Amino acid sequence: MNSKSEASAAGQAVNSKRILSIYDLWVLGISNSLIWKCRTKAILNWMNESLTSNHLDVGVGTGYYLDHCSFPNASVRLGLLDLNPNSLAAAASRASRYAPETYQADILQPLPDQPHRFDSVSLNYLLHCLPGDLNSKSTLFDHLNQWLNPGAIISGSTILAEGVPRSLSACKLMNFYNEKKIFTNSADSLEELQYQLQSRYTDVELKVTGCVALFRTRYIPSTTN
Numbered sequence: 708m709n710s711k712s713e714a715s716a717a718g719q720a721v722n723s724k725r726i727l728s729i730y731d732l733w734v735l736g737i738s739n740s741l742i743w744k745c746r747t748k749a750i751l752n753w754m755n756e757s758l759t760s761n762h763l764d765v766g767v768g769t770g771y772y773l774d775h776c777s778f779p780n781a782s783v784r785l786g787l788l789d790l791n792p793n794s795l796a797a798a799a800s801r802a803s804r805y806a807p808e809t810y811q812a813d814i815l816q817p818l819p820d821q822p823h824r825f826d827s828v829s830l831n832y833l834l835h836c837l838p839g840d841l842n843s844k845s846t847l848f849d850h851l852n853q854w855l856n857p858g859a860i861i862s863g864s865t866i867l868a869e870g871v872p873r874s875l876s877a878c879k880l881m882n883f884y885n886e887k888k889i890f891t892n893s894a895d896s897l898e899e900l901q902y903q904l905q906s907r908y909t910d911v912e913l914k915v916t917g918c919v920a921l922f923r924t925r926y927i928p929s930t931t932n
């Protein structure tokens with residue numbers, strides 16, 4: 708394993724079967740409302756406004772959002788991409804009604820060719836788990852673009868450390884997660900997130916709720932691509 712792959716592995720290693728079993732309760736049920744101050748429902752609503760029926764979810768976790776989201780019509784093509792096989796299996800099982808395509812891959816590395824591109828992609832609570840700073844993590848957008856059709860919607864959410872309001876409990880839990888390498892976001896700022904998105908995309912929407920940034924934009928390839 709090279710050093711980049713080792714660093715990526717740390718960001719997903721926490722998703723053992725045991726952790727996945729408490730994730731929905733601890734993160735989606737308790738931490739989002741009480742600590743990060745952005746209710747799971749707000750993230751779900753943001754995602755619902757950004758979905759097409761040809762959708763890819765990256766960093767699938769337990770598949771909660773895929774189980775609860777509303778696609779615009781009944782015929783859905785769903786792709787799931789994650790580095791962690793436990794997460795992929797859990798999310799695929801939860802979203803089995805869509806017969807999802809699963810891809811085990813590291814989003815920080817270039818992706819293999821994708822002959823059937825997607826019209827939307829969601830990235831919830833992925834960026835803050837990835838190693839590195841927002842500049843290096845944002846290479847994931849360059850990798851993802853190769854799997855997207857022109858005009859595809861890119862949406863997501865991430866917990867930030869700077870440029871957003873943080874309660875004492877948010878600061879303490881974030882520091883603890885950074886020490887344990889569960890998060891790598893102690894230098895992640897709203898300003899840098901905005902810069903990384905705007906340097907790649909036009910019409911970037913950003914909304915801050917608690918210490919969570921919700922983002923949405925569109926992939927418009929440059930004519931030289």
Ligand SMILES: C[S@@+](CC[C@H](N)C(=O)[O-])C[C@H]1O[C@@H](n2cnc3c(N)ncnc32)[C@H](O)[C@@H]1O
Nearest residue numbers: 718719766767768789790791794813814831832
């Ligand atoms: C905190 S969970 C988020 C789960 C879900 N999206 C949510 O918001 O509840 C982060 C997910 O990203 C995955 N992940 C972490 N690093 C990754 C990487 N380098 N490439 C692909 N997936 C990764 C983890 O395995 C995990 O499923």
